[in-house]
Amino acid sequence: MENDFKSLEKKRKGFEKFSDSNKKKKIFAIIPVYNEEKYLKEVIEKTKKYVDEIIVVDDASSDLSSKIAKENGARVIRHVVNLGLGASLKTGCDAALKLGADIIITLDGDGQHDPDEIPKLLKKFNEEKLDIVFGERCFDENMPFVKKTGNKFFDKFSKKLFNTKLKDTQTGFRVFSSETYKKIRWESSDYAVASEILINIERKKLNYGSEKIKTIYHDNHKGTTIIDGIKIANKMLNLKFNKK
Amino acid sequence: MVYTFEIIGIVFVLVMIYFTYLNYKRKEISKINFFFWSTLWIAGFFLIVFHKSINKILPEIQIVRVMDLYMILSFLVLFSLIFYIFKIVKRNEKKIEEIARSLALKEIK
Numbered sequence: 001m002e003n004d005f006k007s008l009e010k011k012r013k014g015f016e017k018f019s020d021s022n023k024k025k026k027i028f029a030i031i032p033v034y035n036e037e038k039y040l041k042e043v044i045e046k047t048k049k050y051v052d053e054i055i056v057v058d059d060a061s062s063d064l065s066s067k068i069a070k071e072n073g074a075r076v077i078r079h080v081v082n083l084g085l086g087a088s089l090k091t092g093c094d095a096a097l098k099l100g101a102d103i104i105i106t107l108d109g110d111g112q113h114d115p116d117e118i119p120k121l122l123k124k125f126n127e128e129k130l131d132i133v134f135g136e137r138c139f140d141e142n143m144p145f146v147k148k149t150g151n152k153f154f155d156k157f158s159k160k161l162f163n164t165k166l167k168d169t170q171t172g173f174r175v176f177s178s179e180t181y182k183k184i185r186w187e188s189s190d191y192a193v194a195s196e197i198l199i200n201i202e203r204k205k206l207n208y209g210s211e212k213i214k215t216i217y218h219d220n221h222k223g224t225t226i227i228d229g230i231k232i233a234n235k236m237l238n239l240k241f242n243k244k
Numbered sequence: 245m246v247y248t249f250e251i252i253g254i255v256f257v258l259v260m261i262y263f264t265y266l267n268y269k270r271k272e273i274s275k276i277n278f279f280f281w282s283t284l285w286i287a288g289f290f291l292i293v294f295h296k297s298i299n300k301i302l303p304e305i306q307i308v309r310v311m312d313l314y315m316i317l318s319f320l321v322l323f324s325l326i327f328y329i330f331k332i333v334k335r336n337e338k339k340i341e342e343i344a345r346s347l348a349l350k351e352i353k
Contacts, residue, residue: 078348
């Protein structure tokens with residue numbers, strides 16, 4: 001009983017410390033969505049607790065994603081045509097900058113990332129004074145075989161090409177400052193955005209870290225395909241040999 | 245003697261010249277495009293009609309049959325066009341992205 005109380009007290013102090021360090025800082029969550037009506041409500045409701053504002057970028061969904069986002073208090077920005085993940089994230093981050101964001105959190109709208117892990121990422125971001133923190137998934141049995149193989153390949157590929165240290169290069173769960181965003185603003189409009197962000201960070205010699213997060217997959221047919229994998233590899237080679 | 249492939253080839257080239265001209269008249273393609281495509285079709289026409297004369301120069305360019313020459317030329321033209329179209333598609337994608345993103349950001353108040 002006493003131990004339980006001590007652990008609760010420790011957690012409370014930790015949260016107070018986390019809240020203090022983020023005082024006055026405007027935290028925005030960017031959720032890019034494309035036909036994500038199934039899990040969006042839950043994601044927004046959970047995310048609300050940890051951020052000042054949620055921006056949902058609807059990439060021309062044909063379902064009720066926009067409506068659900070609006071009903072649950074998120075600010076919705078809609079693309080008139082489907083542009084891809086990278087373009088949606090860029091639109092969301094540009095909007096956040098326009099609205100005066102200090103800290104930007106990106107997470108998926110399909111429930112792949114648990115918003116309850118935001119404080120953990122923010123804590124690392126503040127305590128270690130990093131430019132960006134990635135939520136790193138474990139390549140365990142929860143990850144479908146094809147995705148696991150692809151992720152492992154990209155881990156090795158980016159290590160070889162750019163000497164990156166991150167294990168999960170394709171993660172979409174990130175915390176970074178608006179200043180960092182200005183430095184790493186990407187060109188990719190598709191799934192290659194994750195690799196481009198990491199490469200830009202390496203090139204600008206920014207400090208980055210990672211925090212272990214849960215591996216959640218609700219739908220094996222969504223997300224990156226083998227074709228996207230080829231596009232990502234192509235983008236990485238382009239970035240390697242066409243230095244800006 | 246007229247070969248079947250000559251007839252098919254000539255009919256194809258004439259149809260393509262007609263469509264090129266039609267598109268030009270409808271102002272769907274520019275004068276430069278009209279001349280480019282017309283030149284391409286006329287070159288094809290001559291290659292088909294005078295394939296026997298081409299036979300004479302084949303040993304000099306180390307090609308055995310006239311059909312091989314046509315295949316090589318066709319591939320060269322096709323790959324060049326694919327590259328050109330790829331460039332245009334990429335450029336258009338970029339433009340569409342810029343327009344769609346700026347429209348979306350206009351909604352921010």
